[in-house]
Amino acid sequence: MAVEPSSSSPGLLKLEEQLTCTEVHSLMQKVADPEKVACDNCSSANATRCCRDCSKFLCKKCIAMHKQWTEFANHKIVSLDEVASAPSEILSKKKAEANLTCLVPSHDEPLKYFCETCDESICRDCAILTHRDHKYNLIADIYAKHCKALERSLNPVKGKIEALNEAMATIEGFEAEVRERGEAVVGEIHNMVEEIIDTVRQSERKLIEQAQMVTDAKLKVLSGQKKSAESSLSLLNDVKDYVEQSLKTGTPQQVLTSKKPIIGRIKEVAAQIRVEELLPIEKNDLTLMKGVKIDSDIGYITYSALQCCRGKSGW
Incomplete structure (x- = not known):
């Protein structure tokens, strides 16, 4: 084929x-x-x-x-x-x-002439038979002239080549600038994110410290209330145990003889202990505000985070 x-x-x-x-x-x-x-x-x-x-x-x-x-x-x-x-x-x-030989089978002659009328190479037989009245010359004599014509015909091509080379240089220059700027922006983003992370970490440490302080303060109050409740409970248990033991081991004469002072002591202890006052005065009001997003402004994040650990009673 x-x-x-x-x-x-x-x-x-x-x-x-x-x-x-x-x-x-x-x-x-x-x-x-x-x-x-x-x-x-x-x-x-x-x-x-x-x-x-x-x-x-x-x-x-x-x-x-x-x-x-x-x-x-x-x-x-x-x-x-x-x-x-x-x-x-x-x-x-x-x-x-x-x-280099004439394409006409019957001629079988070398191509020695160039017909300017037809713009093609011809042999001696062609010049005599089919190109008789045409303008033609020996290829050796007219070669230089047509070479110059071919070279001149390349001028538009050379101009476009030069223009395209300049365009390519411009494009490559822009490519280098875009690539360099892109790398710089990536570096800036990295540095910015590192700064944000550092700021968030610092805020995290501060918020944790403040939350721990609030927690410790509340636990300290509750610890005191717990000790008071334990002391009152111990006193009441002692009274209860004493009365129950007297009823089990004492004679009727002994029980009745000590009845009046025992009842007096029971009333005294019962009046002394007020259970409602022993209930926790601290509330479980430590909360974290909802809706804080990581892509929000870092200042807002810090402010909101600080508000998250504030108890409803304030501190």
């Missing part, structure tokens, strides 16, 4: 585009069977070698002549096995040689 020329570079075929799968396959078949390879020089004998420099298949007789010709003296003659290892290279060279 032939490969189409690249649309981005019309007229300029890549090496792969100059070759076809069929041509390579055909060449490989010939190399595998030397009797099918005709000598490019005499066309009558079977070729046994190939000139890598001019891509000609040669028979033994023509190889000797080839080496004697001055213009081919330094050419490298290789075996058909080497041709088999790189068929694309041989075919591309043969195609390049074919491109």
